[in-house]
Amino acid sequence: MIEHLPALMIAVPLFGAFIAPLLKxxxxxxxxxxxIITTVTLGIGLLLVKEVLAQGMMVYVFGADRPxxxxxxGYRVPVRIIFEVDAIGxxxxxxxxxxxxxxxxxxxxxxxNETGLEKYYALLLLLEVGILGMVLTGDLFNLFxxxxxxxxxxxxxxxxxxxxxxxxxxxxxxxxxxxxxxxMVLFSIGLLYGQYGNLNMAYLSxxxxxxxxxxxxxxILFASFAMKCGSVPTHHWVPDAYTEVPSGINPTxxxxxxxxxxxxxxxSFSLFGKVTMNMSSLGWIMSILGVLTMFIGVTMALVQxxxxxxxxxxxxxxxxxxxxxxxxxxxxxxxxxxxxxxGRDAMAGGIFHIINHIIYKSLLLMTAGALFYVTGxxxxxxxxxxxxxxxxxxxxxxxxxxxISGIPPFNGFASKFLIYETSYQLSPxxxxxxxxxxxxxxxxxxxVFASAFLGPPVKKYEEVREVPRSMVxxxxxxxxxxxxxxxxxxxxxxxxxxxxxxxxxxLSSYQTWGGLP
Amino acid sequence: xxxxxxxxxxxPSGFWNPIVWLAFLVVFAVIxxxxxxxxxxxYKPNTDQVKxxxxxxxxxxxxxxxxxxxxxxxxxxxxxxxxxxxxxxMHTGDVRDYILWYLGLGAVILFVLVGGV
Numbered sequence: 001m002i003e004h005l006p007a008l009m010i011a012v013p014l015f016g017a018f019i020a021p022l023l024k025x026x027x028x029x030x031x032x033x034x035x036i037i038t039t040v041t042l043g044i045g046l047l048l049v050k051e052v053l054a055q056g057m058m059v060y061v062f063g064a065d066r067p068x069x070x071x072x073x074g075y076r077v078p079v080r081i082i083f084e085v086d087a088i089g090x091x092x093x094x095x096x097x098x099x100x101x102x103x104x105x106x107x108x109x110x111x112x113n114e115t116g117l118e119k120y121y122a123l124l125l126l127l128e129v130g131i132l133g134m135v136l137t138g139d140l141f142n143l144f145x146x147x148x149x150x151x152x153x154x155x156x157x158x159x160x161x162x163x164x165x166x167x168x169x170x171x172x173x174x175x176x177x178x179x180x181x182x183x184m185v186l187f188s189i190g191l192l193y194g195q196y197g198n199l200n201m202a203y204l205s206x207x208x209x210x211x212x213x214x215x216x217x218x219x220i221l222f223a224s225f226a227m228k229c230g231s232v233p234t235h236h237w238v239p240d241a242y243t244e245v246p247s248g249i250n251p252t253x254x255x256x257x258x259x260x261x262x263x264x265x266x267x268s269f270s271l272f273g274k275v276t277m278n279m280s281s282l283g284w285i286m287s288i289l290g291v292l293t294m295f296i297g298v299t300m301a302l303v304q305x306x307x308x309x310x311x312x313x314x315x316x317x318x319x320x321x322x323x324x325x326x327x328x329x330x331x332x333x334x335x336x337x338x339x340x341x342x343g344r345d346a347m348a349g350g351i352f353h354i355i356n357h358i359i360y361k362s363l364l365l366m367t368a369g370a371l372f373y374v375t376g377x378x379x380x381x382x383x384x385x386x387x388x389x390x391x392x393x394x395x396x397x398x399x400x401x402x403x404i405s406g407i408p409p410f411n412g413f414a415s416k417f418l419i420y421e422t423s424y425q426l427s428p429x430x431x432x433x434x435x436x437x438x439x440x441x442x443x444x445x446x447x448v449f450a451s452a453f454l455g456p457p458v459k460k461y462e463e464v465r466e467v468p469r470s471m472v473x474x475x476x477x478x479x480x481x482x483x484x485x486x487x488x489x490x491x492x493x494x495x496x497x498x499x500x501x502x503x504x505x506x507l508s509s510y511q512t513w514g515g516l517p
Numbered sequence: 518x519x520x521x522x523x524x525x526x527x528x529p530s531g532f533w534n535p536i537v538w539l540a541f542l543v544v545f546a547v548i549x550x551x552x553x554x555x556x557x558x559x560y561k562p563n564t565d566q567v568k569x570x571x572x573x574x575x576x577x578x579x580x581x582x583x584x585x586x587x588x589x590x591x592x593x594x595x596x597x598x599x600x601x602x603x604x605x606x607m608h609t610g611d612v613r614d615y616i617l618w619y620l621g622l623g624a625v626i627l628f629v630l631v632g633g634v
Contacts, residue, residue, distance in 0.1 A: 173612045180616055184623075215630040223623035233618045236608060281629055300604060303594055305586050342529040380586030409535035414526060421528040443590065451586035487535045489526050 005048045006060040006083040009093060009132050012041050013100070017125035024118040031108045034121035038101040041128065045090075045097035052090040053499055057509065059084050059138070082200060084138030086510060087499035088351070092135035092255075092262045094496070095355050099251035099362060100128040102474050106366055107248030109468035110373060120160060120246075126153040127252050134259040140189045140199045140271075143263060144182060147228075150256045151178030157253070158245045170240035177237040181224040181260075188217040188224070202511050205271050214272075221267045222282070228260035231323060232293040235316045239300075242312035243378075247369020251362035254315065258354050261319065265326055265504060269333075273507040283331025286323050287423070291430055294320025294437040302444045306378045307452065308368045310444060311361070314404060317437060318357045324434065325350020325419045328426045329501075339505075342425040347501045348493060349418030355492070356411040356485060360403035363478035367397040370471055371452055374464040380448060385457035389464050394453050396475040401449060403482040405442035411482050414489035 016037030023029040052058055060083040085093070104124060111120060130150025137143050155178060159171020192214070193199055196207045208214055227234035238257070245253055268282060297317025304310035329347035332338035370393045371386065372378050387394040403410035406417075416438060424431035466472065485492055503510070526533045560566070569576045576582070594601060 173615070176612050177615055177619075180619065212631055216627060219627040219630045220623060222626050223619060226622060227619050233607070234615065234622055236610075236615045236618065237612075240610075285626060285629060296604065299597075299600070300608070302590060303601065345529055383586075384583055408533070408538050414533065414535075417526065417533050418528055421530055425529060447586055447589045450584070450589060455583045487539075488524060489533075489535070490524055493526070 002047070002051055003058075003060070005044055005051060006058055006085050006136055007062070008044050009041065009048060009097075009136060010129055012044060013037055013125045013128045013132070016041075017122045017129060020122035020125060021118045028108070028112070030118040030121040031104070031112075034104040034124060035101070035108065037125060038097070038104045038128070041132075042097040042101045045094045048085065049090045049094050049496070052085055052087055053495065057084060057086040057503075057512070081142060082138045083136045084202060084510070085136050086503040087496075088262065088265070088501075088503040089135050091351070091355070091496050091500040092259060093132055095358050096128060096131040096135065096252070096255045096259070099255045099358055100124065102362060102478060103248045103251040105477075106251075106369070106471050106474035107246065108470040110248045110369055110471055111246050114161070114246075116160075120157070123153045123157050123160075124249060124252060127157065127249070127256060130154075131252070131256050131259045135262055138201050140192065140201055140204070142199075143201075144186050144189060147182050147185060147260070147263070148178075150259065151175070151182055154178065154241070154245075154253055154256055157249045158241045160246055160249075161244070164244070166240075167244040170244040173237050174241045177227060181228045184220050184224045188220040191217040191220075201266070201271050205274055205507065206511050208272055208274055218267065218272050218282075221271075222264065222285075225260045225264035225267065226289065229257055229264060229323075230293075230316050230319050231289050232296045232316070232320070235293065235297065235319075238316050239309050239312040242315055242365065243306060243308040247308075247366050247372070250365035250369070251358065254358050254361055254365075257315075257319070258322075258358065261322060261354065268330055269504040270507060270510050273333075273510075279333050280331055283327050283329070283333065286327030286330055287426065287430060288327075290320045290323030290325075290327050291433045292320070293317065293323060295433055298437045298440040298444065302440060302447070304444075305380050307371055307380050307383075307448060308365065308378050310380075310448065311364050311368055314364070314441060314444070315357075315361050317441065318353070318361065318404065320437070321353045321416065321419050321434065322350045322357070324423055324430060325353060325415075328423050328430070329505075331426060333505075338425075342422040344498075344501055344505065345418055346422035346426075347504065348497050349415050349422060351500050352489070352493060352497045353412075353415035353419065355496070356403070356415045356482075359478050359481045359485065360400045360410075360412060363396055363400040363475060363482065364404060366471070366475050366478070367393050367400060370467040370475070373467050373471070375461060380451045383452040383458065383461075384455040385453075386461065386464070387453035388457065389461065390453075390466050392466055392472045392476065396479045397449065397453065399479040399482050401442075401445035403486065405445060406438040407442070409483075409486045411485035411489070414486055414493075 016033065020030050020033055023033055062081040064080050111117060127150055130146045130153055133146030134143055134150060137146060155171045155175035158174045159168045161167040192204060195213060196204055198204060230238040242250060294317045297313050297320060301310050301313035301317060304313060325346050329343040332343040371383065374390065375383055403412040406412045420431050420434050423434060521536055524534055524536055
């Protein structure tokens with residue numbers, strides 16, 4: 001059973017996705033079904049993390065007992081579909097399963113009045129399948145396939161409220177951006193396959209020879225995953241998609257975005273990790289993109305009046321911190337002294353920020369969804385005095401806003417603290433931008449708090465009440481996680497984050513079986 | 518290693534301990550309460566005393582005089598008008614521009630990697 005965990009991670013939500021449409025016209029059965037499936041997947045995810053942290057990388061081969069089997073012709077390279085789950089993959093998989101569960105729980109009440117819910121939950125589960133496949137696979141072509149699954153499911157969910165023109169427009173934009181990025185990823189895979197005759201990442205990483213074609217493939221992969229993760233200047237699709245998607249999908253869509261960030265890290269550290277010569281410049285590119293992303297994202301957020309759009313621009317801004325943290329690590333990858341002095345900690349800050357951000361941004365987008373649920377508008381100019389009516393949502397918002405602004409002792413502070421200090425070692429200007437961004441982040445959330453929750457009560461909202469219990473529970477779980485991760489950052493860092501960082505840094509252990517003769 | 522030390526997050530040039538921070542927060546909260554408790558006792562909630570003051574006139578509708586989101590940070594945005602006009606031109610909402618930005622980014626990265634910058 002334990003050895004089949006990687007396959008079950010995909011099989012269970014895939015099974016759930018195919019069954020969900022059969023529950024049409026059965027009331028809330030699709031929602032309950034999705035909650036059950038995401039709970040089971042979360043359980044499997046926890047077991048997988050436990051196993052990977054205890055036993056090291058898990059290699060799962062579809063259709064064979066072991067990865068080293070050769071073809072009858074004697075062709076001795078890994079040719080089968082293989083899942084390679086190391087600590088960073090397990091970390092991302094846990095994030096995906098947790099957020100899918102939270103999203104399904106929140107959706108139970110949030111989209112209850114919509115039609116086509118069996119399709120909604122089927123797509124939610126398919127999105128989870130796509131993310132999990134991306135973060136667990138050890139095969140480049142499967143990475144493309146799962147990227148496509150996540151992209152198509154995500155775009156259908158973005159356009160789910162198809163009675164809104166904006167939702168349909170955002171869904172089409174997301175689909176086009178995803179398709180272009182995915183096809184360019186496929187093109188790069190073709191370049192690598194043409195040269196080395198294989199698609200397995202561990203095997204390929206032993207073969208990469210750093211020639212011009214390899215560099216073209218790396219450049220295209222880098223740009224494509226940068227666009228999919230919402231890095232400036234290719235971030236424009238993010239506010240459209242995050243604003244229009246139902247808030248219950250926001251957590252899963254966030255993880256889908258960061259699955260692309262994971263793919264960017266995997267390509268940079270594992271696939272091209274053997275060749276270290278140009279990695280320094282790639283690290284600088286990543287860091288500079290990170291700084292631009294955080295600053296442009298936050299300044300655009302400051303001028304928004306739509307609460308979800310404002311928060312969506314913050315999602316872009318926070319991605320910048322992750323790019324900066326890991327970019328600093330990549331920039332000093334060639335220098336063992338600097339890597340030990342601050343590079344590893346910078347990467348820990350960046351990767352820790354992924355899970356922190358997934359938690360607090362999902363929480364904030366859910367509070368925005370709650371505001372929309374009770375007021376029927378996302379326009380901050382039309383809101384006011386809602387703190388008295390929605391006490392739990394207000395508390396959840398304060399916690400989320402404090403966490404995203406990096407106020408201690410919430411979780412955002414712990415990861416930002418590492419990023420500030422380590423990026424300063426590479427270039428003080430990076431740290432200055434990171435801190436200014438945090439100040440502006442706080443400023444824009446003060447704007448939301450002041451205009452939506454404080455102020456005199458607005459007459460048309462006199463009758464509004466707190467959102468339903470399942471939405472409150474989902475928000476409070478995330479708020480509790482913000483506080484717990486902030487109070488005990490070392491526990492998360494030691495158990496999850498540093499093993500994930502080391503999995504990226506220790507290329508030889510990733511290649512253990514990939515270098516077949 | 519004590520449990521407090523085990524919660525200390527060390528960085529290359531400093532440390533962070535949330536428990537110590539919380540302890541300080543409690544101390545400052547107590548000091549704040551002591552200051553607050555020595556405040557003016559003539560304050561009476563739910564009386565005319567707490568109504569908004571507007572030159573002696575009755576405030577008819579507080580809803581209409583509230584500060585809306587669009588008004589907050591007006592000065593900041595006005596001061597950075599030049600920066601924001603560039604930023605707004607970047608965000609056209611046209612999906613063809615999205616792809617152009619992607620091509621531009623790809624070209625720069627390829628130039629750095631292949632050109633060996």
